[in-house]
Amino acid sequence: MSDDALLVAAARSPVARLATIAASGAVDLVPITFALTASTIVTAVDHKPKKTRRLRRLDNIAREPRVTVLIDHYDDDWASLLWVRLRGRAVVVDDGPRFDGAIAQLVAKYPNHYAAIAPEGPVIQIDITDVRIWRSS
């Protein structure tokens, strides 16, 4: 598979993992639903979480916008393992055209989940600065 084909496949993965850095210096790591284009990854808070939890991930980004996202494919055949690691600068977007565009991408990718009720936001938009692809074979 070419790198481009691999990125297209990675974009179809339903889940990725987002790493941000907490005030303590520890890494906060959570699974995310996402939409990936050539230059950005977007994800959204999709329902009202607890206030403390909401603030934490977004606070991390406000303090340190450099984030890391991993999309990997596990297979019992370890010759088929692969992963894509994306680095970028994250911004939190609460409304406006970038917000609407990100929500539209997420609704298009997850129609069964978001068509009836679009994610409320905010949106995290990550402008990709670095892509690393690894495959076992």
Added chain:
Amino acid sequence: MSDDALLVAAARSPVARLATIAASGAVDLVPITFALTASTIVTAVDHKPKKTRRLRRLDNIAREPRVTVLIDHYDDDWASLLWVRLRGRAVVVDDGPRFDGAIAQLVAKYPNHYAAIAPEGPVIQIDITDVRIWRSS
């Protein structure tokens, strides 16, 4: 599912994600195979990687032993989403009883992959200091 049952299920997951912090301050994030007990997570370098890659992950731990591991379960039914995030202090173990014990755990968990050729190492042993469980429902 109780928290204990959930941790047992998480331990059976074939893959987790390990976050370490690079010298640049960015997060290095990779999928790992692992074995989880009540107090530790172990993972191993299982074949000779490129020297530069080998040094990087292990160098990160030497500089900042606080690491984060995420084990998550994705399901198209978003009411079934769950994840376990483990924090701990990592040490790199090259040989001795802890090394042998970790390799034995990994061979027991992945018999199809490791029974014929055990991972060469080194082992990363993470002493768990914090467990957070999240579930959507």
